[in-house]
Amino acid sequence: MSDPILIAAGLTRELPGDPPVLLVGGADLAIEPGKFTAIVGPSGCGKSSLLYLLGLIDRPTGGQLLLEGRDMTPLSGDERAAIRLEKFGFVFQFHFLLPEFSALENIMLPMRRLGRHTPAEIEARARELLSFMGLAEKAAKSPDRLSGGERQRVAIARALANDPLLVLGDEPTGNLDSANSARVVDLFRQLAHEQGRAVVCVTHDPEIAAVADIRVSMLDGRITEVLRQA
Amino acid sequence: MAGRLGLLLHVAARHLLVRRRQTAVAVSGVAVGVGFFLAVSAMMIGSQRDFVKTLIDAAPHIVISDELRSPAPQPGLREFGKEAAVQLHGYKVRTEVRGIKDWQQILREVDAIPGAIGSPSLSGAVTLRLGGRDEALAVIGIDPGIESRVSTISEKLRSGRLIDLEKVQGGVIIGEDQAQRLGLGMGDIVAATPARGGTRTLRIVGLFKKGQQLGSNAGYMLLREAQSLLGRPFVINRIGVKLPDPYTAEAIAAALERRHAYKAESWQERSSDFLGLLLTRNIIMYSVVSAILLVASFGIYTAVSTSVADKRRDIAIMRSIGFSEGDLQLIFVLEGLALAVAGVVVGWLLGSALLEILGSIKITVQGTTMRVPLDRTTRQYLIAAAASLLAGVVAAWLPARKAARVDPVEILRGAA
Incomplete structure (x- = not known):
């Protein structure tokens, strides 16, 4: 077992109200690099909410979140955006590509925003990622000219653009047929096992849950079980 | 930093190019405002210049x-x-x-x-x-x-x-x-x-x-x-x-009068009633022009705020990728600014065309052929541009702030 890069301690998210609505309550979780973690549970159990907290998209109302030992809770919105840009990659159920940009341009966006590389390097890396996804010849295509599976693979390529430590998926196969679904699952395992990234997926899909290294079960906003699978 | 601005401008431009009709309407609003401002102000200033020249030359300064x-x-x-x-x-x-x-x-x-x-x-x-x-x-x-x-x-x-x-x-x-x-x-x-x-x-x-x-x-x-x-x-x-410069008349007249006690009347004093009239004219002109620009900025406001409403999902995506609130706000302010810049350029062309037409009109009064007095100064072009750009930025500011405040969680949760 390697050292976790992301640790949630008593992570809590409540929606204000009387009484407040509990989305996530006291979640303790360690996310490890090189492992594929699946968060499972029935609809409305708070697994997506937990993912948004882990991904610094949402702010917890209680508890702590440590990324590489550093507490993320007091950071400003801009600081969290900068960390998301550099260290996180998101894949959602719907592909969520920007419709005005081609597949290649979509993948280039996070790299251009980070601005660490020259435009030529950025384009080269984007093409490389597309080839890795088996979509080299679709570079110039607009998202609405791609199939559902292709779009999701472009979205994964975009998530990988800035070489993130963590890849977070919110039902990434929820909208795909079984063949494409299997392909995406393979990709995610590859990202964890071959590239050493921490991969966290929220899913309904029992197949994903079955192949995950760590399986986190949730019910009513609370983590009920963390299971290491061989 | 330049790269970030370039990227945000790129996103803004793509948004505008996709919504061609909206963009065209907003741009023409600004263009018409700028064009008519140029034509009207050239006539107003031109006729005022002629009028003041007559006042100045009617008698010694x-x-x-x-x-x-x-x-x-x-x-x-x-x-x-x-x-x-x-x-x-x-x-x-x-x-x-x-x-x-x-x-x-x-x-x-x-x-x-x-x-x-x-x-x-x-x-x-x-x-x-x-x-x-x-x-x-x-x-x-x-x-x-x-x-x-x-x-x-x-x-x-x-x-x-x-x-x-x-x-x-x-x-x-x-x-x-x-x-x-x-x-x-x-x-x-x-x-x-x-x-x-x-x-x-x-x-x-x-x-x-x-x-x-x-x-x-x-x-x-x-x-x-x-x-x-x-x-x-x-x-x-x-x-x-x-005097070599008629506009020094008031000061020189006052100095002469102070020294010699004799009444020294400048042309400004002599025609203060007319000059008051000119002031009123200018106030009218600038109010009309402000109204035109206000309408133009409504066009920009509408265009940018529909763009924000349409792009809520894209805003959430960009936020999740790691774009900051400031980035999103700037994208939509840049959209407003780009609409204003395009409007100004088209408006300059429109204004120049209107001035060409007005300049070619001949009027005959009591046997003397006159042209419409026009005063074309770059100053008017710059005033029109500055006012439009300001209006564009201000009009885009409010919807852009709304864009920055879009809560990505709400959108992502809703879509999933």
Whole structure:
């Protein structure tokens, strides 16, 4: 077992109200690099909410979140955006590509925003990622000219653009047929096992849950079980 | 930093290019505003310039007359002051001699200003009499050589020349209509009687055009001859001053008046009512223009705020990728700015075209062909651009702030 890069301690998210609505309550979780973690549970159990907290998209109302030992809770919105840009990659159920940009341009966006590389390097890396996804010849295509599976693979390529430590998926196969679904699952395992990234997926899909290294079960906003699978 | 701005501009441009119709409407709103501002302001400023030129040139820039705004205190008061404990009996009020006393000194001071010319003159009333008809004439004695450089009277002559006054003994130039009333023509002789008596004969050596603002019964003579006709040798009661820069008139007039006590009236003071009118005109023009630009900025507001509403999902994606709130706000402000810039460019072209059309129109008034007075200065182009850009940014600001505040969690949760 390697050292976790992301640790949630008593992570809590409540929606204000009387009484407040509990989305996530006291979640303790360690996310490890090189492992594929699946968060499972029935609809409305708070697994997506937990993912948004882990991904610094949402702010917890209680508890702590440590990324590489550093507490993320007091950071400003801009600081969290900068960390998301550099260290996180998101894949959602719907592909969520920007419709005005081609597949290649979509993948280039996070790299251009980070601005660490020259435009030529950025384009080269984007093409490389597309080839890795088996979509080299679709570079110039607009998202609405791609199939559902292709779009999701472009979205994964975009998530990988800035070489993130963590890849977070919110039902990434929820909208795909079984063949494409299997392909995406393979990709995610590859990202964890071959590239050493921490991969966290929220899913309904029992197949994903079955192949995950760590399986986190949730019910009513609370983590009920963390299971290491061989 | 430049890379970030370039990226955000790229996103903004893509948004606008996808929504072509919205973009076109917003751009034309600004363009029409800018175009009409240019056309209207060119006409307003052009006509104002012509009008002010007429006001400035109607008479010398400063007229110093022998009047005092407040009469000099009587010698007794001057000697003792109002508070003095003195009682004077049998005090005789002293009659001041009319006329500008130290006029040579004033003239020297005026001529010392580079480019300025002062023209001394004497005016007085005489009666012209011919064949039982009487006409009052306001005689103005001038030095033709100097006066022609100070005022535009020589341009107003129908016949004869100003310089002819020096060649003909008793020569006088009067208005065309007055000459008509007396039945006089060029070279005719007429009797002139001043108030103190002593008739002389004058010869018409020139006629002024009708309808000029000289006063219909003004007549010009040689200064020397006017002084002798009016029985006031060596006296003058008016100095007309022409300045290289008419807009300094007010200050110079005030200085002259302070030093010499004689009333020095600048053209601004003389025509303050007209200048007030111009101010009103300008206020009207700028209000109309502001209204046009306001409407244009509504167009930008609508375009940007529909763009924000349409792009809520994209906003959430970009936020999840790691774009900051500031990035999102800037994207939509840039959209507003880009619409305004495009509008300004098209508006400049539209305005130039309108000015070409207006410039080609000819108007005929009383036989004289005129063009629409236009004043095309880059200043107007810059004002229109600055106002539009400002309006664009302000109009885009509110929806852009809304874009920045979109909560990605809400959108992502809703879509999943």
